[in-house]
Amino acid sequence: MAYSLSKQKKLAKIVAAERSNNINEALQEYKSLLVKALEVPSSTMRNVNMLLHLFGYFSKQLTQEEKIFFLDNLEKYQNKRVPFSLPLTIIKAWVIRFENEYLLSQKIFEAFPMELIEVTDSGKGI
Incomplete structure (x- = not known):
C-alpha cells in the first residue's frame, strides 16, 4: 500500500x-x-495514507487523547520533523494492545531483520 x-x-x-x-x-x-x-519508491504521502488506513482499524477504540497524539505525530512525520518509525510504532503498539493478528502479520512492522537496523539509520541517532 x-x-x-x-x-x-x-x-x-x-x-x-x-x-x-x-x-x-x-x-x-x-x-x-x-x-x-x-x-515505485514509497513517498511520505503514500506512507501517510497507509498509516491513516491502519489508524482506521483502531480509531473507535482509542481515547480522544490517543487520537490527537497519533495525528500530531503523523503531521510531524509529514513535515519531516520525526522519522516514519514513530507513527508506525504507535500503530504497532495498538496492534499488540488490541490483539489484531491480521495486522501483526503485516511486514510493514518488521520490514527488515532487527540485526540490520541501527539507531543511526533514522538520521536521529547518536
Whole structure:
C-alpha cells in the first residue's frame, strides 16, 4: 500500500480469485505484479495514507487523547520533523494492545531483520 495502492488492489484480487486449477499461474502473476509495485519508491504521502488506513482499524477504540497524539505525530512525520518509525510504532503498539493478528502479520512492522537496523539509520541517532 505504501508503494502503489492501485497495484496493491490488483494483488488482492489475484489472491481472492478462485484458481484452484492453476495456482502456479496465480503465483507467477502475483510475483510479476509485486515486483512492479516495489519498483515505485514509497513517498511520505503514500506512507501517510497507509498509516491513516491502519489508524482506521483502531480509531473507535482509542481515547480522544490517543487520537490527537497519533495525528500530531503523523503531521510531524509529514513535515519531516520525526522519522516514519514513530507513527508506525504507535500503530504497532495498538496492534499488540488490541490483539489484531491480521495486522501483526503485516511486514510493514518488521520490514527488515532487527540485526540490520541501527539507531543511526533514522538520521536521529547518536
